[in-house]
Amino acid sequence: MAGLRQLVLTAAERRRRRTLAAAGRGLLFGVTAVAAVAVLLIIVFIARDALPFFRLRGFAEFFTTSGWYPSREPAQFGALAIFAGSALVTAGAALVAVPLGVAAATCLSDVLPFGVRQVVKPVIEILAAIPSVAFGFFALIVLAPWFQAHGAATGTNALNAAIILGIMALPTVVSVSEDALQAAGRELREGSYALGATRAETMLRVVLPAASSGIWAAALLGIMRALGETMVVLMASGNAAQIPHPWYDLTQPVRTLTATIASDMGEAEHVTGAERYAVLFAMGLCLLLFSFACNLLGERIVARERRRLRGA
């Protein structure tokens, strides 16, 4: 009958189909591998443009001094203060985001009734969706004048940037740690309740320890988000390449790696190969390596946890 497919294939036909299937599979693999190729290319090209800097200036100046005068003659490329600025702002953001985020996640997963949760989740999503430049604008135009009116020497400072970055990292922390808490399972909770523990005791003594790896992963992701954020720190941190004195004084302006790259590239852009251009790639390389390390660590934690759960 016409239209009915032949069910028994000839050898040639079978071979043809097999080749086609293999080719299709190869094509799919190739397309999927784009992500891997992209990661490799990113490493290679950032490193390629960063290496001339280290070759010309070595490592000591960049990592251990804090005189940042790239356009002065002779130029100084001490980035210690900039690393310190990034660290300070990121630590501040983590202090805001992790406690609040974990508290909100426990509330979402174990306290709030289902209906309320359905309302709160979109709120978190919307918070995550707001573009960083809008947060930066808010920090610059609304928050900075407020700080200035309330006694800070300058409104654009480390505290301003840290608060806003913390808020931006919140949704990540909340959603990842909520997943971890959910994954801890009902049995643990019910066992604990059956032993007479209150909800707080169950969460703090049983569920949170069980979900600790997921919480760590959430904190890591939040920190990565804060460290890699550009526009907010560019607009809100004050961009002064100095280590605050004393170091924990967050009301002083600082400068971060991302902001330095974004603001200095405009001047260095057309001098490809020059130190001023390469040093920004060196900073990018440091950011990249740090994010790789965090990522690897996060995956380690999750994998170890999975093994432990399987073993238990």
Place this chain on the structure above:
Amino acid sequence: MGLRTRRLLDRAFAAAGLFAVGLMAVVLLLVLGPIFARGAGAYVFRGTIEHRRFLLEQFGRGDAARVAAETAAAAAARAPAFALLSRFEETRDDLPPARRRELLADFREVRKGVSELLGPAPGAPALLPRNAYGQTRWDRARVKLDRVLRRQTWDYSGGVGRPVHTPREELYAGTALAPLFPLLRDGIEAMLLPRTTFYAGFLTDRSLDAHFFGGIGPEVLGTVWLTLGAMLLAVPFGVIAAIYFQEYTREGRVVLFLRSCVSTLAGVPSIVFGLFGLAFFINTLHVSPGKSVLAGALTLALLVLPTVIRASEEAIRAVPQAYKEAALALGAGRWHTVLTVILPAALPGILTGIVISMGRAAGETAPIIFTAAVSVGAAPGLLELFDRSTPALPWNIYNIATEHAAADEIRHVQYGMVATLVAIVLALNLAAIVLRARVARKLRG
């Protein structure tokens, strides 16, 4: 521990969680509130005759006869003010020398203030649009008027500068200029004829004179180009990768490696994407002679690729296994099953992911700074996308909020731009939320 303490601690624990959740909601309101409230002011405001004249002369919009009549009426109301200015100039030599020295420098400021407020005196040349029109917005006009009516000096006696205001009416008492100030104060409405205006063109008009006038059309269009370009590149790759991960492989070493590459890519800081775009797409591949929409879209595509892959994977995983088994049982091949059964069933979920990624691509600034964005100029046309840079909302928000020479004077444009960008992104996300709710309902049956 007593039962009472334990119960108290339990309550405190729940309260802490609720506080955190509540705080997030409050923060959302605190951030979005001023942005939308003041951003709306870029579209709806009290517009003066200068605004209507500007629209008519630059864009040919509006009722010509009516604008002409209003302009004439306003000019009639302004005539005495300009007359007073020239009278003072003619008679200034009659002033005693000490007084003349005191007033002349200040008079220049008054003259400049008046021309900023009302537009140039009849017959005066105007090189920039900024000098050709007075204040287009009533709120800005009030600020400018105040600067004309009162002289501001700074008092540094307390260490920190404090502004001191002196009414100019007193300063010029006894001179020919003195009547100008009450005249302006009482007659400003007749001179500017403010009227509530809905300026929809803000979204589509080009801007004149570095955003002093006009709208944000080029920025909006540039953002649309970049976003569409990024999605056009990222979606096919992302969806195919998701199909491969979900339907064509079992978890093995290679797949594990690929997966960890995807999550690594998701963790790369956005500014590093920008550096990479510059070093690879522009400086190595030379996809364009300099910054271009194409280079920016390629960079953004890499940035959203992991999001698209993950969302598509989730959507494909959510398709009930029975669909697939039924298709295979009916004799469909694997490829056939994916194309005709799995993809259509997963499509709404995939779309949700795409829409969310679009929001992300539209709002990202750091990757386009070095690859696509410029601060001024028109948006490129369809054929220029491959070699021309473009203004874009996120970059221009940063630019006019921090680097504009008169950032204070165009706050309404900044707020309008931010509100527009946030509105676009939120609209995309709301669409995704609605879409997902619908999918969930359908899958539940």
